[in-house]
Amino acid sequence: MDVREIRSQFPALEAKVYGKPLVYLDNAATSQRPFVVLEKQRALASGSNANIHRAVHKFAVDATEEYEKTRDAVREFLNADSREEIVFTSGTTMSINLVASCFGEAFVHEGDEIIVSVAEHHSNIVPWQLLCQRKKAVLKVLEIDEFGGLMVESLEKLISQRTKIIAITHISNVLGLVNPVSEIVATAHKYGVPVLVDGAQGSVHEKVDVQAMDCDFYAFSGHKVYGPTGTGVLYGKKKWLEAMPPYMGGGEMIETVRFSGTTYAPVPGKFEAGTQNFNAVPALQEALRLAESYKEDSEVVDNQKNITDYLLDVLTNDPRIRLFGVPRGTAVKIPLFSFAVEGAHHEDLALILDKMGIAVRSGQMCAEPLMDRFGVTGMLRASFAPYNTMEEAEYFVKCLNKAISMLI
Amino acid sequence: MSLEEKKQEVIEDFSMYDEWLDKYEYLIELGKALEPYPEGEKTEEKLIKGCQSRVWLDWENKDGKLYFRADSDAIITKGIISLLISVYSGRTPEEIAGDDFSFVEQIGLRENLSPTRANGLVSMIATIRRAAEEQI
Numbered sequence: 344m345d346v347r348e349i350r351s352q353f354p355a356l357e358a359k360v361y362g363k364p365l366v367y368l369d370n371a372a373t374s375q376r377p378f379v380v381l382e383k384q385r386a387l388a389s390g391s392n393a394n395i396h397r398a399v400h401k402f403a404v405d406a407t408e409e410y411e412k413t414r415d416a417v418r419e420f421l422n423a424d425s426r427e428e429i430v431f432t433s434g435t436t437m438s439i440n441l442v443a444s445c446f447g448e449a450f451v452h453e454g455d456e457i458i459v460s461v462a463e464h465h466s467n468i469v470p471w472q473l474l475c476q477r478k479k480a481v482l483k484v485l486e487i488d489e490f491g492g493l494m495v496e497s498l499e500k501l502i503s504q505r506t507k508i509i510a511i512t513h514i515s516n517v518l519g520l521v522n523p524v525s526e527i528v529a530t531a532h533k534y535g536v537p538v539l540v541d542g543a544q545g546s547v548h549e550k551v552d553v554q555a556m557d558c559d560f561y562a563f564s565g566h567k568v569y570g571p572t573g574t575g576v577l578y579g580k581k582k583w584l585e586a587m588p589p590y591m592g593g594g595e596m597i598e599t600v601r602f603s604g605t606t607y608a609p610v611p612g613k614f615e616a617g618t619q620n621f622n623a624v625p626a627l628q629e630a631l632r633l634a635e636s637y638k639e640d641s642e643v644v645d646n647q648k649n650i651t652d653y654l655l656d657v658l659t660n661d662p663r664i665r666l667f668g669v670p671r672g673t674a675v676k677i678p679l680f681s682f683a684v685e686g687a688h689h690e691d692l693a694l695i696l697d698k699m700g701i702a703v704r705s706g707q708m709c710a711e712p713l714m715d716r717f718g719v720t721g722m723l724r725a726s727f728a729p730y731n732t733m734e735e736a737e738y739f740v741k742c743l744n745k746a747i748s749m750l751i
Numbered sequence: 752m753s754l755e756e757k758k759q760e761v762i763e764d765f766s767m768y769d770e771w772l773d774k775y776e777y778l779i780e781l782g783k784a785l786e787p788y789p790e791g792e793k794t795e796e797k798l799i800k801g802c803q804s805r806v807w808l809d810w811e812n813k814d815g816k817l818y819f820r821a822d823s824d825a826i827i828t829k830g831i832i833s834l835l836i837s838v839y840s841g842r843t844p845e846e847i848a849g850d851d852f853s854f855v856e857q858i859g860l861r862e863n864l865s866p867t868r869a870n871g872l873v874s875m876i877a878t879i880r881r882a883a884e885e886q887i
Contacts, residue, residue: 361771688825690804691779695827698771706803720805720824749772749779750826 344640349730352377356730363700366735371516371544371679371726372704373566377633383626384571395621396595396612409625414611416628420635421561421578422552428584430611431624434575435543436466438562439510441577441614442539443470445587446508446560453479456505460485460493460522461716462515465709467541471510485511487716491518491668495526502534508559509538513545517708517722518668519679521549528557537583543567547728548677550638553578570630571623577614584610591616637729650727650736651678657740658682663747667717678727681708687750689723695746701739754846757838758854765858778830785833788822799874804828806875810882816841817883831860832875839879847883852876 350356355375358365367375387409393402395410418426432438451457457471461484468482475482483501486494498509509531514521524545528538537559542551546563553561560583565574579587589596589607593616598606607613637643658666658680665683670676684692693705704724707714714721725739752760768774788807797807804825810817819836823829838854839847855872 688804690825691827695772695775698775721803749776 344642346646346730346732353730354378360700361698366701366738368725368727368731368739369702369704370728371724374569374728376569379629380570380626383629384622387622387625392622394618406621410619410621413625413628416631417576420631422554423578424554425581427610428578428581430577430579430614431619432575432577433573434564435541435562438575438577439467439539439541440470441590442560443474445590446583447474447478449587451478451480451507454505455480455507456483456503457507458483458485458501458509460511462487462493462518462713463512464516464541464543467510467512468712490671491520492671492674493522495523498527498530502536506534506536509536511538512541514548514677516544517681517710517713519677520668520670521675524558525556532557547634559583565627565630568630568634570627573620574623574627581610589613593617643729647678647729650731650733651676653736654680667722681722681724683719683722684747687747689721691750692723692746695749696742699742701742754842754850761834761838762854762857775827778827781833782826782829785829786820788820793822799878803871806832806871808875808878812886816843817847817886819879828871831872835875835879844883844886848880848887
């Protein structure tokens, strides 16, 4: 697939900002949406807008069918064992909160331990902190080395008989390094500890096979993988989902409701209370199909690799720049670069780049513990998608140099 | 120079630049030229809340007039606060509290800042205004 051809499918990429062509390098925050996704949402909103799983009329039947077809598509995308293991949520944050709340309710007690890494997004820290507060449990932290590599070798020392779950990111939204999740899961399972994988970035860049990975939970968001905002997925092994109490109460999640006692719907319905995002969820079918095709296309893979190599070369050889997340040995880095520039504030750089048409992220990237780990108040992050070109990467470097020279 | 004259001067200075990058260059120059702020006084209570970058603002009342000094770790923000100080430092609390601060909108500063930065600007203005009101 030619990158120009890919670009032409994303209307937002035609935009001009301040009279300059938009160079969108904030893909780790949210990706742009292609025509097929936008069109699907529009068609559902106008063609079969009805609440799902209830009424018998034609609109409702069509809407339900589209929604449930999406569950099959997600199952295939993750290679899950069964469609019952796929729960729709509003995004990664909700998926993790659901597990922290419901798994925590059933299995975590006073004095128990939960392990996260220092490189987690706040969404994979705070839900566990809330759980620890509620249950008087303890949160333990797996560290990284100076290059940003996860210190997997020290995981075994962190695991104790009180460890109830490990929550770890597939790819950090700051470091962009692919974590050895299969290895982590294997280690954890040796001690009977389940693992939740935060796949917000991993689902975009890596082929995910939850059975091969053998993780117990995998969470991701639709809006980072070319899909609609407000859509998300929680994969959970059936044995866990069945053993967990419901998250929210309401319509859909029940079997029978009596004042003498209510019984719940079988999984995954038990976790899908209230009206679902039925106009948006089915558009995930198109989004995931596209995401999958990018991962399998050699031209796309090569282009991403070339951009990664080029920026790694530029950013590690500039003495003014400190790059966080440098791949060592066989470690794989995705085209995501967070860095600090000596003497130039990340916010100033982002503001100047914005006026040059470049959208990047500045600040703490929802990962304050990681900022503290590296002793910085924030970073600048450029994150690329399959629709970004090498020319854009080169323009970014040129503009970055100009911005630095304005500031220093 | 009266407050009104000074504001007019800033508006005219700013309007000389068509391009936003040139305006930033101007703000960066202002930021760099700002009088140094003592490191020891960068305390939590001088820190302005609502800014993504850190901004410290302090003032004193000398003979019935308020004098401000400030610092920021981000240079464009420092330029913006420098601009505000150049307009409001050396004015009486009544003058400052009675002003509507609309000149920042006239130079297009607020609309061209990201929401987080615009919040920072609003916080800076609120702090200057509060300082004046406390002294009346």
